Amino acid sequence: MAVSTSLPAPRPPHAADPEAGPLALCGREPHVPAERLVAEMVPPPRFDSVRFDTYVPDPAQPSQAEAVRVLGGFARGIGGGAPTAGGGKRRWFGFGGGGKAAPAGPRGVYLDGGYGVGKTHLLASLWHAAPAAPELKAFGTFVELTNLVGALGFQQTVRTLSGHRLLCIDEFELDDPGDTVLVSSLLGKLVDAGVALAATSNTLPGKLGEGRFAAADFLREIQGLAARFQPLRIDGEDYRHRGLPEAPPPFSGEEVKRTAYATAGASLDDFPSLLGHLSKVHPSRYGALCDGIEAVCLTDVRAVPDQSTALRLVVLADRLYDREVPVVASGAPFDALFSEDMLAGGYRKKYFRAISRLTALARDAKGLIAAG
Known part of the structure; x- marks a missing residue:
């Protein structure tokens, strides 16, 4: 049976009449003001209540349980006070959970794996587990981070995020040379300011940009980004459709x-x-x-x-x-x-x-x- 042609058109975004039809x-x-962009740098609703203990590792994929253990140590090493420029003597990562300060080298963790293995769940769990106050932690997608720079300007973004203990970047992708240079410079400034980094992607950090643009022309920037992260591989099948x-x-x-x-x-x-x-x-x-x-x-x-x-x-x-x-x-x-x-x-x-x-x-x- 055909749908009646008398159905009203979808209503505009702010119509209040419930009988006026669906939204469009x-x-x-x-239009999103800059202050909202900063305020909303928290895990989205789907991941608001996730924690490490709600992540269910696949027994057939030991890298998943290992990721929980490693990230738990990372969270404990972040601390809750204001960041120390240059990292100082702060317990940066504690990757092994032993409480020792991390040696010089990568100042972040990079969750690499296929889609649907729970990387965003783990990244949000890290954000929740880090002992710093919510206003000292930021969580956003790569697109949201680059847009924040566009809204605030580079220097103001550096000043805003430099006061954080932790920056979590979901869906890390480098789709063009401009983003590569921008993010490389931004993360370098934040690391120098003592901000811990965590990111997820489906691409190893050394391979970012591959197949999308002339990555070889920007090899120095890409290698610089990779040097800021310790890769953590997470294997497995897409949990959204498992069983x-x-x-x-x-x-x-x-x-x-x-x-x-x-x-x-x-x-x-x-x-x-x-x-x-x-x-x-x-x-x-x-x-x-x-x-x-x-x-x-x-x-x-x-x-x-x-x-x-x-x-x-x-x-x-x-x-x-x-x-x-x-x-x-x-x-x-x-x-x-x-x-x-x-x-x-x-x-x-x-x-x-x-x-x-x-x-x-x-x-x-x-x-x-x-x-x-």
């Missing part, structure tokens, strides 16, 4: 629309239109784009047309996953979003992560369809 992401153009049933197939457009109108706080957008809208909003604002959204409903999902669009979609998928926003979609399945060339290229791990996270959010949305 395409109608939102959020779980297959994700639901795409729903019909009628089901998606009915669900959007039946779910309080849901948004409803045509997928191609949403992709076009994302090009007008800076990726650092995608979190704000999702403010107040309880479910995302998408019609006519199809393969993304180009790599720039695909990378913007990856960031949106990350922000939806962070905020535990279920996704209901019609059209192509999520594993058909990216072309074979994309999945074989330099950004393949980002794309696989996006597929994994969107699939998990689609699974979370099954109850909404039933309710609708």
